[in-house]
Amino acid sequence: MYVYASSLLIALSQTATPLFAEENTSEPPLKVVEETSLERGKELFTNICSHCHNISYEYSTIGASGLQGVLERHDETWINTWLTSPEALAKTDVAAQNLAESNPFGLTMPTLPAMQDENNRRAVIEYLKTLK
Numbered sequence: 001m002y003v004y005a006s007s008l009l010i011a012l013s014q015t016a017t018p019l020f021a022e023e024n025t026s027e028p029p030l031k032v033v034e035e036t037s038l039e040r041g042k043e044l045f046t047n048i049c050s051h052c053h054n055i056s057y058e059y060s061t062i063g064a065s066g067l068q069g070v071l072e073r074h075d076e077t078w079i080n081t082w083l084t085s086p087e088a089l090a091k092t093d094v095a096a097q098n099l100a101e102s103n104p105f106g107l108t109m110p111t112l113p114a115m116q117d118e119n120n121r122r123a124v125i126e127y128l129k130t131l132k
């Protein structure tokens with residue numbers, strides 16, 4: 001369905017005379033916005049998170065948990081706070097503290113500059129939701 005919506009948008013943008021002139025085309029349909037955010041999330045994950053995390057249930061070689069099904073272990077709000085600063089959350093949240101202490105090599109997740117941007121966090125979380 002997403003592919004269909006974006007193809008339609010591309011088709012519309014390439015048509016000199018808009019097919020649906022009465023529609024406000026400056027605001028793309030919601031589904032297309034979601035897809036863009038999902039793609040951005042995937043890109044962020046590939047560029048940043050995948051250095052340490054697998055897209056499976058398997059722990060990575062540095063002992064970071066695989067992020068498949070992570071939304072079943074934590075809710076969105078928790079992940080959003082964690083991504084903003086794992087270190088800060090570990091000071092107030094027992095689950096975060098336990099995670100930070102569980103790494104077999106004593107590694108902890110760093111506070112990431114890209115995750116200081118709320119839209120980036122939201123995009124990554126959208127992507128994490130697809131890892132079921």
Ligand code: HEC
Nearest residue numbers: 048049051052064065070086099100103107108109110124
């Ligand atoms: C430098 C390595 C590193 C990077 C990069 C990294 N993480 Fe982590 N992450 C960890 C480690 C290690 C843990 C385990 C907890 C700890 O030790 O702090 C963790 C834990 C997590 C958890 C909790 C997992 C669970 O099973 O409870 C989530 C969610 C998470 N990371 C998401 C992300 C996302 C999303 C990104 C990219 C934006 C990311 N991490 C980037 C190392 C990293």
